[in-house]
Amino acid sequence: MRIALLGGTGDIGEGLALRFAHDTDHEILIGSRDPEKARNAVEGYEAILEERDVEASIKGFTNEMAADRADVAVLSVPPYYAGDTVDAVAEKLDEDTILVTPAVGMKGDEDGMHYHPPSAGSVTELVASRAPDEVPVVGAFHNLAAGKLSNLDREIDLDTLVVGEGAAKETVTSLASEIDGLRVLDAGPLANAAEVESITPLVINIARHNEELHDVGVKFQ
Amino acid sequence: MRIALLGGTGDIGEGLALRFAHDTDHEILIGSRDPEKARNAVEGYEAILEERDVEASIKGFTNEMAADRADVAVLSVPPYYAGDTVDAVAEKLDEDTILVTPAVGMKGDEDGMHYHPPSAGSVTELVASRAPDEVPVVGAFHNLAAGKLSNLDREIDLDTLVVGEGAAKETVTSLASEIDGLRVLDAGPLANAAEVESITPLVINIARHNEELHDVGVKFQ
Numbered sequence: 001m002r003i004a005l006l007g008g009t010g011d012i013g014e015g016l017a018l019r020f021a022h023d024t025d026h027e028i029l030i031g032s033r034d035p036e037k038a039r040n041a042v043e044g045y046e047a048i049l050e051e052r053d054v055e056a057s058i059k060g061f062t063n064e065m066a067a068d069r070a071d072v073a074v075l076s077v078p079p080y081y082a083g084d085t086v087d088a089v090a091e092k093l094d095e096d097t098i099l100v101t102p103a104v105g106m107k108g109d110e111d112g113m114h115y116h117p118p119s120a121g122s123v124t125e126l127v128a129s130r131a132p133d134e135v136p137v138v139g140a141f142h143n144l145a146a147g148k149l150s151n152l153d154r155e156i157d158l159d160t161l162v163v164g165e166g167a168a169k170e171t172v173t174s175l176a177s178e179i180d181g182l183r184v185l186d187a188g189p190l191a192n193a194a195e196v197e198s199i200t201p202l203v204i205n206i207a208r209h210n211e212e213l214h215d216v217g218v219k220f221q
Numbered sequence: 222m223r224i225a226l227l228g229g230t231g232d233i234g235e236g237l238a239l240r241f242a243h244d245t246d247h248e249i250l251i252g253s254r255d256p257e258k259a260r261n262a263v264e265g266y267e268a269i270l271e272e273r274d275v276e277a278s279i280k281g282f283t284n285e286m287a288a289d290r291a292d293v294a295v296l297s298v299p300p301y302y303a304g305d306t307v308d309a310v311a312e313k314l315d316e317d318t319i320l321v322t323p324a325v326g327m328k329g330d331e332d333g334m335h336y337h338p339p340s341a342g343s344v345t346e347l348v349a350s351r352a353p354d355e356v357p358v359v360g361a362f363h364n365l366a367a368g369k370l371s372n373l374d375r376e377i378d379l380d381t382l383v384v385g386e387g388a389a390k391e392t393v394t395s396l397a398s399e400i401d402g403l404r405v406l407d408a409g410p411l412a413n414a415a416e417v418e419s420i421t422p423l424v425i426n427i428a429r430h431n432e433e434l435h436d437v438g439v440k441f442q
Binding site: 109111112113114115157158161185186187188189191192194195196198199201202203205206208209210213216217218219220221 | 330332333334335336378379382406407408409410412413415416417419420422423424426427429430431434437438439440441442
């Protein structure tokens with residue numbers, strides 16, 4: 001499968017690129033608004049993988065080109081760019097490209113991080129409302145600490161929650177399950193995304209207040 | 222310590238009563254609007270504990286009488302009664318009684334359960350705003366599945382998050398840690414309660430959509 005990481009030069013993009021490249025045989029496409037930046041990131045990822053004798057297929061593109069080639073496109077951008085990035089690649093998406101969104105809206109104050117969704121109810125639903133109607137949208141990878149994901153020395157042993165419908169959700173479930181140590185749980189339809197996204201500010205607060213926990217993720221049991 | 226479970230005839234009250242009675246030596250006071258109902262619940266709890274040869278001190282009272290005697294009073298009532306229950310016992314609380322709130326505001330629709338906080342931002346903050354100023358309020362026990370908690374045959378192995386300040390939070394942390402298998406994590410001040418409460422609708426959605434998971438709780442790692 002061809003997995004595009006749009007905005008794949010950022011921290012969650014790096015983590016997903018390294019894990020997919022390390023644990024699977026899928027083709028990884030790093031997208032960026034600046035293709036030069038994408039290619040530089042690819043060089044960095046390949047260097048990390050070569051140290052581990054992993055030969056991976058990773059290539060750098062503009063976001064549009066990466067989306068055009070992708071079977072699954074992951075919107076690995078900050079939440080405030082999510083809508084604009086969907087608009088920028090919309091023409092390259094169709095009913096055969098699954099758009100995956102991991103972004104979360106948050107706001108910090110002196111007390112800690114707080115969930116701060118857009119008026120659509122969640123970033124996941126915002127992305128769904130901005131994507132062309134025929135493009136299947138699935139929420140996933142919301143609550144993975146990028147620091148843990150991008151450090152291949154660290155075992156994951158975490159859950160990720162998917163929201164969405166039908167075959168697209170099944171494909172993303174199966175794909176995410178290929179990352180070692182990641183268990184994929186179904187949290188229902190897109191309308192349930194807000195409660196999934198809310199975990200992200202919570203785990204940041206937990207990391208801040210509990211010395212023994214860093215790059216915190218979650219397991220349900 | 223004397224632990225009052227106000228509304229302690231309900232499911233979370235039952236679970237906390239049984240676990241505290243089974244795992245600790247604290248005195249448990251079950252409160253209810255109807256003291257007869259409290260005493261009936263106590264008989265049921267004692268029967269369960271006797272089967273396990275556990276001799277526990279549990280007594281039934283009105284909520285007001287239970288609060289009056291308590292060092293720690295847990296508001297084990299549904300969220301829509303939380304404010305009224307605080308009002309009802311307010312005169313019996315003082316700076317030496319810690320008021321603990323585990324309730325969560327939720328609303329269900331065809332998609333699943335959704336977080337539905339009161340205008341105070343969270344039920345935890347609502348309770349804090351309704352309690353007399355000198356009474357320390359701590360949020361805890363929000364995300365424990367009552368079905369698992371009240372079945373002493375089941376191991377817990379879960380986290381609970383506390384929000385609050387100072388010595389009251391330390392006392393509740395230490396008290397909750399006495400329940401076998403429960404790890405207590407600090408999620409910061411009361412203002413961070415919404416993200417803690419949001420987990421409850423999420424775990425209900427997860428239990429609904431994942432066959433292998435029932436009475437779901439959470440661990441952070």
